[in-house]
Amino acid sequence: xxxxxxxxxxxxxxxxxxxxxxxxxxxxxxxxxxxxxxxxxxxxxxxxxxxxxxxxxxxxxxxxxxxxxxxxxxxxxxxxxxxxxxxxxxxxxxxxxxxxxxxxxxxxxxxxxxxxxxxxxxxxxxxxxxxxxxxxxxxxxxxxxxxxxxxxxxxxxxxxxxxxxxxxxxxxxxxxxxxxxxxxxxxxxxxxxxxxxxxxxxxxxxxxxxxxxxxxxxxxxxxxxxxxxxxxxxxxxxxxxxxxxxxxxxxxxxxxxxxxxxxxxxxxxxxxxxxxxxxxxxxxxxxxxxxxxxxxxxxxxxxxxxxxxxxxxxxxxxxx
Amino acid sequence: xxxxxxxxxxxxxxxxxxxxxxxxxxxxxxxxxxxxxxxxxxxxxxxxxxxxxxxxxxxxxxxxxxxxxxxxxxxxxxxxxxxxxxxxxxxxxxxxxxxxxxxxxxxxxxxxxxxxxxxxxxxxxxxxxxxxxxxxxxxxxxxxxxxxxxxxxxxxxxxxxxxxxxxxxxxxxxxxxxxxxxxxxxxxxxxxxxxxxxxxxxxxxxxxxxxxxxxxxxxxxxxxxxxxxxxxxxxxxxxxxxxxxxxxxxxxxxxxxxxxxxxxxxxxxxxxxxxxxxxxxxxxxxxxxxxxxxxxxxxxxxxxxxxxxxxxxxxxxxxxxxxxxxxxxxxxxxxxxxxxxxxxxxxxxxxxxx
Numbered sequence: 001x002x003x004x005x006x007x008x009x010x011x012x013x014x015x016x017x018x019x020x021x022x023x024x025x026x027x028x029x030x031x032x033x034x035x036x037x038x039x040x041x042x043x044x045x046x047x048x049x050x051x052x053x054x055x056x057x058x059x060x061x062x063x064x065x066x067x068x069x070x071x072x073x074x075x076x077x078x079x080x081x082x083x084x085x086x087x088x089x090x091x092x093x094x095x096x097x098x099x100x101x102x103x104x105x106x107x108x109x110x111x112x113x114x115x116x117x118x119x120x121x122x123x124x125x126x127x128x129x130x131x132x133x134x135x136x137x138x139x140x141x142x143x144x145x146x147x148x149x150x151x152x153x154x155x156x157x158x159x160x161x162x163x164x165x166x167x168x169x170x171x172x173x174x175x176x177x178x179x180x181x182x183x184x185x186x187x188x189x190x191x192x193x194x195x196x197x198x199x200x201x202x203x204x205x206x207x208x209x210x211x212x213x214x215x216x217x218x219x220x221x222x223x224x225x226x227x228x229x230x231x232x233x234x235x236x237x238x239x240x241x242x243x244x245x246x247x248x249x250x251x252x253x254x255x256x257x258x259x260x261x262x263x264x265x266x267x268x269x270x271x272x273x274x275x276x277x278x279x280x281x282x283x284x285x286x287x288x289x290x291x292x293x294x295x296x297x298x299x300x301x302x303x304x305x306x307x308x309x310x311x312x313x314x315x316x317x318x319x320x
Numbered sequence: 321x322x323x324x325x326x327x328x329x330x331x332x333x334x335x336x337x338x339x340x341x342x343x344x345x346x347x348x349x350x351x352x353x354x355x356x357x358x359x360x361x362x363x364x365x366x367x368x369x370x371x372x373x374x375x376x377x378x379x380x381x382x383x384x385x386x387x388x389x390x391x392x393x394x395x396x397x398x399x400x401x402x403x404x405x406x407x408x409x410x411x412x413x414x415x416x417x418x419x420x421x422x423x424x425x426x427x428x429x430x431x432x433x434x435x436x437x438x439x440x441x442x443x444x445x446x447x448x449x450x451x452x453x454x455x456x457x458x459x460x461x462x463x464x465x466x467x468x469x470x471x472x473x474x475x476x477x478x479x480x481x482x483x484x485x486x487x488x489x490x491x492x493x494x495x496x497x498x499x500x501x502x503x504x505x506x507x508x509x510x511x512x513x514x515x516x517x518x519x520x521x522x523x524x525x526x527x528x529x530x531x532x533x534x535x536x537x538x539x540x541x542x543x544x545x546x547x548x549x550x551x552x553x554x555x556x557x558x559x560x561x562x563x564x565x566x567x568x569x570x571x572x573x574x575x576x577x578x579x580x581x582x583x584x585x586x587x588x589x590x591x592x593x594x595x596x597x598x599x600x601x602x603x604x605x606x607x608x609x610x611x612x613x614x615x616x617x618x619x620x621x622x623x624x625x626x627x628x629x630x631x632x633x634x635x636x637x638x639x640x641x642x643x644x645x646x647x648x649x650x651x652x653x654x655x656x657x658x659x660x661x662x663x664x665x666x667x668x669x670x671x672x673x674x
Binding site (some may be wrong): 067068073092096097098099100101102104105107108115118119121122123125126129139251 | 367368369373388392395396428484510511514515518519525526528636637640641642643645
């Protein structure tokens, strides 16, 4: 009799366990058993997936690119710079060195959901042996501004938190717009990031969302088009000659994320190396229309990054 | 079965059916098997999850073992070790076969362009038909490898298919195909080129039980291949004319061996990526440890290849927490110093005897 009750209890429990998840289709068309309230999330891409989730107030137990003690493996720490929090305090662990996920470490974290990007498609099957793997497009051309964060909020059932973040953001947006020296409508902007060469930043980050929400529009780039660059995603290369001719109403310049120093002086030094004499003929620089931003703080697809951008624009507008 | 000294002066174990095995080859094979087993067991009990030998025994005895330990041993470590051993076995075996076939000690699936041929076609299939079931990947690899093999035979010609000619032509074809590989990586969608780059570096990350099961077929095929081809290679090692004089149908045997080599190369490449230089390194290391001919040479080369890849995977798994080490690089880190030392020792030994 006892055994019968035990069996029945197990059947009911397994039914309940099954009821706690529902099937969804991820961005790669895979069917994923999604937990209704994921509590132990692991992200395979911290800046583009982890930061948006953390800003939504959800917990992450593991992140690719973190050490076991929660510190960043890289020279930069997105969590600290964008959200002002500490990975160790948040209880985030690593899942092995970059380029070599440790399945044992991953399994030990007991995740109930693993979220990855397009480049993790080849790993999805083997990672599914640990927990359901949801693949979210984070670099495809249809991704703009906060769209990643908004879709993650919908997926994880916290749309209300995203709406709250947006309300605060819109309020700051109005404040900053009122402080601008000229009405931004009809004015143009362009954002570039310096790796080993200069690259034009596309529209899939908080910085671009903020500046476009202010009313600026992207400056036309001569000779650009689908066939003019081999890159796609966050940034596409720009020749030094073209850079020297840029003349948008606001030019945003950032140093690479991996640079130890991403401040204005370091950015100018990098430009001196790539385009010697740029400061003598780049019109936005000569006319005080250049903003030097920290790429780590402003390029995640989050409201937080957009607000860092608004802070910088407000400081620039006040100094005019 | 009795122990005796053969005409060549080596101590051999002679069986009643006429089969004889050189004693030093037998001892070497046993040692390599012991290294594989002991090393495999050591690696099974080592990793991020704390586990002991008694956990391993308990798991196989069906005792209660914690879920983490069971997952680590049975789902992560064991499939990787088995896949590593089988892939290393096949690549090294192919290298040994091709060296006899081309009568050139530098021949291996990589140098002759067979691996690159497999790679290019697999990459084309992955890029052009991303949704195609993975079961077709070895077939695509086989088609690519076979196309390169046929091309080599056509370009070099039947009468110059040995020695330097085939190796130089192989290097030329391999270089051309490498540039095609680079172009494919450059122009493939970023998410695919990322996955392809990781596979090109050699990786056992995707080794789960289904992958092991699929590859096991090729491993099993390689065992009778050793028995049949090993005997043929004894004749072919003497040169085409001598082999013909001994009654070997060279015009059938050589293409047949080449097809087997292409099959094994394609399967290994599809499963773990190209394990560069292993096909040259493993047969030479085996030859240094225990000089052998025919079946014994193939078997020892294959065992050495298997052991090297298992050791390399150990280095990949247990190495630095900060730096990812691709299996291909780990093989070179372990194998290359041993290879260089063995070549140097051989040179010194030859100088002394010469």
